[in-house]
Amino acid sequence: MLARMLTSSLRTPPRRVICSALGVALIGALTLPGSCSAAIQPASVLAGPANDILDVDGAALAPDGGGGILYRQEVEGAAHLFAVPFADGHWGSPVEVDGEDPYGAHDPAIAAGNGGRLLVVWVQPRNSSASGIVEYELVGASLQPGASAFGQAITIDPNVGEPLTGDISAVEPKLAMAPDGAADVVYRVTLDDCGPEDPLSNTACPPNSTDKLVVVRFSRFEYLTWSHPKTVNRAPQLAMLNPTTENAPAIGVDLSGDGVVAWQEPGNDGIARIWVRRLFGTVLGNVLQASPEQLDGQPIAADAPAVSVGPFGEARIAFRIDGSPGEVGGPGELFVDSLPSSVDPHGYALTGPVAVPGARGMLGLPSIAIDPQGNYRLAWTQNGAVQDLAASNKTAGQAVALGSTTAAITPTAIDPAGGATTAWLTPPGEAPAVDIREDYPQSGYQTARRAGDLPGPISGMSLGGDGQGDSLLVWMQGSVGDSEVVGDFVQTPPTPFEVFTPSGWVAPAEANISWSEAPDAVAGVTYSVYVDGRRRMSGLSGFAAALGSGSLGDGKHRVQVLATDASGQQTMSAPSELKLDSDPPIVKLRLIDARRGVSVSVRDTASGVEKGATRISWGDGAHTSGRAQARHDYHLAGAYTIVASVRDNAGNSAVVNLRVRVR
Numbered sequence: 001m002l003a004r005m006l007t008s009s010l011r012t013p014p015r016r017v018i019c020s021a022l023g024v025a026l027i028g029a030l031t032l033p034g035s036c037s038a039a040i041q042p043a044s045v046l047a048g049p050a051n052d053i054l055d056v057d058g059a060a061l062a063p064d065g066g067g068g069i070l071y072r073q074e075v076e077g078a079a080h081l082f083a084v085p086f087a088d089g090h091w092g093s094p095v096e097v098d099g100e101d102p103y104g105a106h107d108p109a110i111a112a113g114n115g116g117r118l119l120v121v122w123v124q125p126r127n128s129s130a131s132g133i134v135e136y137e138l139v140g141a142s143l144q145p146g147a148s149a150f151g152q153a154i155t156i157d158p159n160v161g162e163p164l165t166g167d168i169s170a171v172e173p174k175l176a177m178a179p180d181g182a183a184d185v186v187y188r189v190t191l192d193d194c195g196p197e198d199p200l201s202n203t204a205c206p207p208n209s210t211d212k213l214v215v216v217r218f219s220r221f222e223y224l225t226w227s228h229p230k231t232v233n234r235a236p237q238l239a240m241l242n243p244t245t246e247n248a249p250a251i252g253v254d255l256s257g258d259g260v261v262a263w264q265e266p267g268n269d270g271i272a273r274i275w276v277r278r279l280f281g282t283v284l285g286n287v288l289q290a291s292p293e294q295l296d297g298q299p300i301a302a303d304a305p306a307v308s309v310g311p312f313g314e315a316r317i318a319f320r321i322d323g324s325p326g327e328v329g330g331p332g333e334l335f336v337d338s339l340p341s342s343v344d345p346h347g348y349a350l351t352g353p354v355a356v357p358g359a360r361g362m363l364g365l366p367s368i369a370i371d372p373q374g375n376y377r378l379a380w381t382q383n384g385a386v387q388d389l390a391a392s393n394k395t396a397g398q399a400v401a402l403g404s405t406t407a408a409i410t411p412t413a414i415d416p417a418g419g420a421t422t423a424w425l426t427p428p429g430e431a432p433a434v435d436i437r438e439d440y441p442q443s444g445y446q447t448a449r450r451a452g453d454l455p456g457p458i459s460g461m462s463l464g465g466d467g468q469g470d471s472l473l474v475w476m477q478g479s480v481g482d483s484e485v486v487g488d489f490v491q492t493p494p495t496p497f498e499v500f501t502p503s504g505w506v507a508p509a510e511a512n513i514s515w516s517e518a519p520d521a522v523a524g525v526t527y528s529v530y531v532d533g534r535r536r537m538s539g540l541s542g543f544a545a546a547l548g549s550g551s552l553g554d555g556k557h558r559v560q561v562l563a564t565d566a567s568g569q570q571t572m573s574a575p576s577e578l579k580l581d582s583d584p585p586i587v588k589l590r591l592i593d594a595r596r597g598v599s600v601s602v603r604d605t606a607s608g609v610e611k612g613a614t615r616i617s618w619g620d621g622a623h624t625s626g627r628a629q630a631r632h633d634y635h636l637a638g639a640y641t642i643v644a645s646v647r648d649n650a651g652n653s654a655v656v657n658l659r660v661r662v663r
Helices: none
Strands: 016-018 044-050 053-061 067-075 078-087 106-113 117-128 134-143 154-157 174-177 183-192 213-222 250-253 259-266 272-280 302-309 315-322 332-339 354-361 367-370 376-382 385-391 400-404 412-414 420-425 434-439 445-450 458-465 471-479 482-490 512-515 526-531 534-540 544-546 555-564 570-572 576-580 586-592 597-603 615-617 623-625 629-633 638-647 653-662
Touching (some): 044 471, 053 482, 067 471, 078 482, 117 174, 174 250, 259 315, 272 302, 272 315, 315 367, 354 376, 385 434, 400 420, 434 482
Parallel strands (some): 250 302
Antiparallel strands (some): 016 570, 044 482, 117 134, 134 154, 174 183, 434 445, 597 629, 615 623
């Protein structure tokens, strides 16, 4: 039976965020030291205004905060590709990607890896057949760490155009890159347009249909080379629905570079469904069916696959089904299927499709993002409204309406601590702009509306997330013949971190604390140390501090560390306890038994007396050890010197001399 509830993992503990900025709406705001500037940066014009900017084609951000955006601009009558790198929170200058291509680039895609790596793939003409049909190839070029220019373009697939017509409308490559630079590209190739002029009369082409004979392929980029393309779809001999953006394949990779690809393909009954495969380097995993066969007893078709892959191969696959049996294109529903981690014994089978609560109606394309714990964020448009849902392995979550738009897709990126960034275009009737919402982990959020310097329509909006909550946004704005490329950056506060204090009581010399790094992929983080709510140190770049030199008194103290990023955003650690004892035990002497005996007591109100280290010499040759309280009787009258060697549990020690006269 097909489930109609979402199930999902426990959220990670929410991080504490400090923010005061124009347009911020905080629910249950926290009162903590300091404040931060808005994490949604002002928009930047990256290229233009110019009359030859053609389109924007993507944004990508790596886990270390490096990335870039891609756009096309006409140069000497041909469409050429330009990338704008992004590093250390700043945009670079445009770099031409395809300088050796004299004929123009089509269908580009971009991906980013750590160290400033950028990878771009695109379709370009390579030849003209004897019958005058243009032949196309899929190529790729990379920008490697430390380089200032893209390397030479390398052919990935020499034949991606339909043989009889040169049709490349189906290709739409999708690219995903691991931090170390390994990457996968998935794309489509039309083998037969199935048109009436087809002299082959291919029996796989249904009569009077818009279906086409299409193959889904992938290639692996590693060590600056591309592998030989392999076919992904299960039955390439069967015609597919007419290829469109809404049924294009999707791909994601984990930290090791292994991928998960999803695509649309007809089942045995001829109805289009969503299928999934793992990619182990260049090795294909088993074909898995993600979309259901039937709903309420009726066969259902599916399209619009979206994939997000976690660090260890766990994946979420979102797709859309149609309300009309066996068809695609009308009102429908959204579903999510899950693939456990590749290190999980069940990581080679999908858990089964589940319906997204309330996601019914005229739906746009879903966008999905997963975090290391398996929690995910899903965004989509529904009847003209932007919808956003946070879900985990245990909680379905509740969809939230963020605004109105007529755009087909609403991209989203997740914050591992529980927040997200979602962007959408303003609806008609309002000035063209991009609305951005950054959700904070503790139910607070901020919103911003961003636009370029030029008035006019917006197209090509794309969002690239780094998996840590930071995102790059890019779009083209302006009228035809007068437009610009606009970029924006959304930065989350530093990631939650732990503070470590010594176990048990310590003396000031050992009052050393440390903390784990609060990663901020984009720029450096500095730290301040607070003790009992008061700032004791600030501007620290390391991950340790010694507190023994301060004026802290004996007793239990509450220690917290505040991480501040380059934008002024702050994350406060949870309190940790520091037990400090700076003084040795106190020794007291009392005469007893008509002044013929004495009693000695050793006390320490902080860490306590270490009894095993206590030794009392009574001055008459007698000794007592291992006791915090002792008495002694003298047999002869006289003056004696009592020497007490004491130590507390924090290591503070003392030798105390006491004079006593007995009768």
